[in-house]
Amino acid sequence: MFGISEIGIILLVVIAVLCTKKLPELVRSAGKSARILKAEARAMKTEDTPADTPGTPRVIQGETVTPPPPPPGQNPRT
Numbered sequence: 001m002f003g004i005s006e007i008g009i010i011l012l013v014v015i016a017v018l019c020t021k022k023l024p025e026l027v028r029s030a031g032k033s034a035r036i037l038k039a040e041a042r043a044m045k046t047e048d049t050p051a052d053t054p055g056t057p058r059v060i061q062g063e064t065v066t067p068p069p070p071p072p073g074q075n076p077r078t
Contacts, residue, residue, distance in 0.1 A: 002010075016023060 019026075
């Protein structure tokens with residue numbers, strides 16, 4: 001008979017036909033919501049990473065490993 005995708009398309013067409021008066025308002029509202037969400041996400045991202053500004057050293061937590069000394073008689077820079 002009908003698959004899920006065909007029923008979904010039919011429902012979208014029916015909703016679009018029945019709600020033509022409210023559809024532009026809904027789309028406008030969804031666009032505003034998306035812009036607000038993007039702006040808030042961008043603001044949170046800049047708040048979380050203030051150390052990424054130029055000139056600020058980055059601190060990475062971890063263990064400091066020193067290389068072993070070179071064998072005697074070898075140049076350490078080679």
